[in-house]
Amino acid sequence: MVRTASKWLTAGLMSLSSAAQAFTVFACEPEWAALTRILMPQATVHVATHAAQDPHHIEARPSLIAQLRSSDLAVCTGAGLEAGWLPLLQQRAGRAAPLFEAADHVVLIDARPGAVAHPWAGDVHAEGNPHLHTDPHKLLEVSQALAEELATMRPAERAAITQRAAHFAAQWRSSITRWEQRAAALKGRRVVVQHASFAYLWRWLGMIPQVDLEPKPGMAPTPGHLQHLLNSLRSTPPSAIVLASYQDPRAGRWLQRQLQVPVPLLILPATVEETAGQEGLVKWMDTVINELSKLE
Ligand SMILES: [Zn+2]
Incomplete structure (x- = not known):
């Protein structure tokens, strides 16, 4: 009896631990996919766009809808960058994965209060310029906020995520010095x-x-x-x-x-x-x- 119970317990713990490892992220842009993989290498990461694609405008393909539906977290830029397609994906997915937006964690430049996006006026970025990942100091700030978000969602992995974030920050800071x-x-x-x-x-x-x-x-x-x-x-x-x-x-x-x-x-x-x-x-x-x- 005891042996059987302990077997059940072991099986239960094993399934709990494999459940802990299964974490799926939907990244709107490749830079956030890369950052997520650095912070949480065991996560499954879907990437909606690639470097040769204009992130302002992509097609809401069925495969993207399915990927968003199966994700635990969406990691995007925000500040209107994905306004032309992410809301549509979310609506069609029918289930909204929590959304982490990089733009919420840095000070944006060039806000254009009152500017209104029209189909003929293109991407005016009224909330501020969303292309923030091209400043490595801002990317570093986002990495720290994203690490905190992931650690909050996965408390059992907090120590490992924090350690990876610190390692990334040290490496990235020395790269910044070299680039500058x-x-x-x-x-x-x-x-x-x-x-x-x-x-x-x-x-x-x-x-x-x-x-x-x-x-x-x-x-x-x-x-x-x-x-x-x-x-x-x-x-x-x-x-x-x-x-x-x-x-x-x-x-x-x-x-x-x-x-x-x-x-x-x-x-x-x-x-x-x-x-x-x-x-x-x-x-x-x-x-x-x-x-x-x-x-x-
Ligand atoms: Zn733009």
Whole structure:
């Protein structure tokens, strides 16, 4: 009898411990998937978008709806970045997984109070710029808030999560020092941008977004606007035209051809491409800084 009971108890404990390990996260963007995997390597992580995709606009595919439905937590950017698709996914999933939004845990830049998003006006980001992961200091703040969220949801794993967060923070801080040293010569460099995708990066590195290929935030470049930019850029040429990997490069290429001086066109990865390894985030920012260093 006792043996049988203890067998039951053991089986019960085993199923409890495997239940403790089963934790599923729905990440809206690859950077949050990478961070979640660093903090909780045993979690199953679904990623809704990849680096070559525009995170403002994705299709609410049935596979994403099913993934969201089966998740314990959704980790997204917030501040309206996913306004065009996440509410639809949540509605169709019919079951709302708790939502962690990175934008709730940092101070956003460039809020546009009163700005209203229209289908023809694009992504105006009234609450502030949501592309916050391109400032590594802000990404670090998010990692700490996310660790706290995961530890609260999984109290039995708190010690391990806290330890992993501290390890990540130490490694990330030393990377920040290295990047800041490497990019010191970029301070004051002027760049032509498309959308506010790297606004936090410019602010962090002291670089200047001179003009935006978008005539209004979130609006695709127009011939009239490009002609206007060309006139102003001929007198003060930029150090580079910089696009994100998911952006249409045609407007930037046109401008590059029209300028009478050679200006490089850089296409930076908008986010981490490999979310599986511990090193993905560091490698991504290494690539960004290496590309920009070509401008020195
Ligand atoms: Zn945006």
